Structure formats: structure tokens, C-alpha cells
Amino acid sequence: MPTARDPLYRRHRFPPEVISYAVWLYFRFPLSLRIVEEMLAARGIGVTYETVRQWGRKFGKPFSDRIRQRAPARDKWHLDEVVISIAGEQHWLWRAVDQNGFVLDVLIQRRRDSRAAQLLMKKLLKSAGTPPRVMITDKLRSSGAARAKMGFHVEYRPHQALNNRAENSHQPTRRRERIMKRFKSSRQAQRFLSVHDQVANLFHIPYPGAATADFRRASRERAFATWREISMTSAIADSRPLRIASFGSAVD
Incomplete structure (x- = not known):
């Protein structure tokens, strides 16, 4: 070997x-x-x-x-947040995905305010280099306020139904959370999910209805x-x- x-x-x-x-x-x-x-x-x-x-x-x-x-550059960001329990305390898991459902980044925060949303945007901007063409969020006002503070002159769509990709991306996290019997600390959750989501991105294979069997096999081999x-x-x-x-x- x-x-x-x-x-x-x-x-x-x-x-x-x-x-x-x-x-x-x-x-x-x-x-x-x-x-x-x-x-x-x-x-x-x-x-x-x-x-x-x-x-x-x-x-x-x-x-x-x-x-x-x-990973290629992504020009559309879907931002969403979900509550998680860490050591018996409420935290918020902020996540950003692109238009294809690939996770761009995650951030664990104690708050659901504009400062927390701004920290996620700064993290995304650091890795992407340039602001997105389109930003989609739910109707949480903190995201809009953070966008204004960041000075992003991008197309902004605050709409619940348009943000299903980001909301669905939380499901694998919920499964892992149950297997691990909840996260023990915010640092552990941040460290684990940062790796977990990127590995999932690499091995993301389109559903059978969206691709042929040959394409799926080729995608898996490339991964x-x-x-x-x-x-x-x-x-x-x-x-x-x-x-x-x-x-x-x-x-x-």
C-alpha cells in the first residue's frame, strides 16, 4: 500500500x-x-x-x-438560522448555501441579531472575496440590517418560500445532532459542522430524477x-x- x-x-x-x-x-x-x-x-x-x-x-x-x-465561486447566497441546544443552552446555527444547496459556511452564535448575521457575512466575504449577486433570506430583519451595515449593493430577496434550500440544509445537522446526543460545546459544534458540510458538498450526488444513472456514477467517481x-x-x-x-x- x-x-x-x-x-x-x-x-x-x-x-x-x-x-x-x-x-x-x-x-x-x-x-x-x-x-x-x-x-x-x-x-x-x-x-x-x-x-x-x-x-x-x-x-x-x-x-x-x-x-x-x-469549490467554484458562487454568486447567490441563501442565509438561514436554526436554534440548537448546546450543553442545555440555546444557540443559533447560522448557515449559508448557494443556489444548488451546497453549504458555503456555518457559524454558531448565541444571538439572532444583526451582529450575528454580520459575522456570518464577513466570514463568507473573506472566503468568497466578492459580495454575491443575489442574497436570499427569510423575513428576519437582522439579515437585512446586517446587509445594510456591510454595504452590500446586491439584489436582496427576503422571502420565506424562496429560502427552502437553506432550511432543508439543516436536516443533516439534525440527524448528526441526534447520533452525537447533542453537541457538547459551541466550539465542538463549529469544528464538526465546518468539516461535515464540506464533505457532504463533495459527495453531493443529484437525485435520480434529475440525472441519469451514468451521470450519477461518474459524479461519484469524481468525488x-x-x-x-x-x-x-x-x-x-x-x-x-x-x-x-x-x-x-x-x-x-
Whole structure:
């Protein structure tokens, strides 16, 4: 099995292919850390769920940053916010998506005011470089006030029905929130969702009604090829067990 030259893997005993596979499983599917541990064990990979957690913390952000760098420029922003409970306290998850439903960025805030909306817009502007052509929000006045403070001279559409793409994008977060038995802190939620949404963007495959089977297969192959490039690995496609359990487990 070839070894990646990416210095990110330096001093890790497990091959990069195993690490990237575990990280992909955790962020791509609504799986708990213990389920990922068991799925790896079925393939002869002996690691603990705590090792998977540490891999996610270390490798998740670099991988998501590389996915984000490859994303094309988006000229339409859909902004929405949803309430989430963190450690028994109410927080607001602000999210921005484009016209195709791809998540641009997320931000956890304690408030639902114009300052919180402005922080999200500044974050989006930092990565995009230029303001959007169109901005769509629900009827929350804070978003309009933040747009005015930012000096965005863009087409602005505050309409509930037009913002369904942003509202629907919260559903995967709700599923993960249940699997993880709620987020433990705002920092953990911000760190996890920033990676989770970018991985979901990469593997977003059009529904059967919107694309042919050949197109869907080709899209999936391109996504896997991109994942191998950003993780500097080769594919783990062989179904035979990978006998690496002798490396130990507790800490990699």
C-alpha cells in the first residue's frame, strides 16, 4: 500500500489510507464513533473510537479546507438560522448555501441579531472575496440590517418560500445532532459542522430524477478521486480484511 507524502501523516503508525477512510466514514455518514470503530474492526483494523475521534480532530479541518479551495465561486447566497441546544443552552446555527444547496459556511452564535448575521457575512466575504449577486433570506430583519451595515449593493430577496434550500440544509445537522446526543460545546459544534458540510458538498450526488444513472456514477467517481487527491491516498476498494491490528489501538 503506497504511503502518502503529505507531512500531515508524519509519525502516524497507520497508513494514510486507513486514516482517511476512517475520517471519511465519520464525517460522511450519520455514524457514532463506536460504530466507525466496529466497521473498521470488521476489516481487520484495530483502533478504538478515541483514535477515530483524534483523527477527526486533526485531519478533518485540513481536508475540508482543501475541499473548500476547489469549490467554484458562487454568486447567490441563501442565509438561514436554526436554534440548537448546546450543553442545555440555546444557540443559533447560522448557515449559508448557494443556489444548488451546497453549504458555503456555518457559524454558531448565541444571538439572532444583526451582529450575528454580520459575522456570518464577513466570514463568507473573506472566503468568497466578492459580495454575491443575489442574497436570499427569510423575513428576519437582522439579515437585512446586517446587509445594510456591510454595504452590500446586491439584489436582496427576503422571502420565506424562496429560502427552502437553506432550511432543508439543516436536516443533516439534525440527524448528526441526534447520533452525537447533542453537541457538547459551541466550539465542538463549529469544528464538526465546518468539516461535515464540506464533505457532504463533495459527495453531493443529484437525485435520480434529475440525472441519469451514468451521470450519477461518474459524479461519484469524481468525488472519490477528489477525496483521494485531497487526502493524498489511494483507494481502499478491496473488500479483503486489512491486517493491521498488530499496530495497537489506544492512541495513534
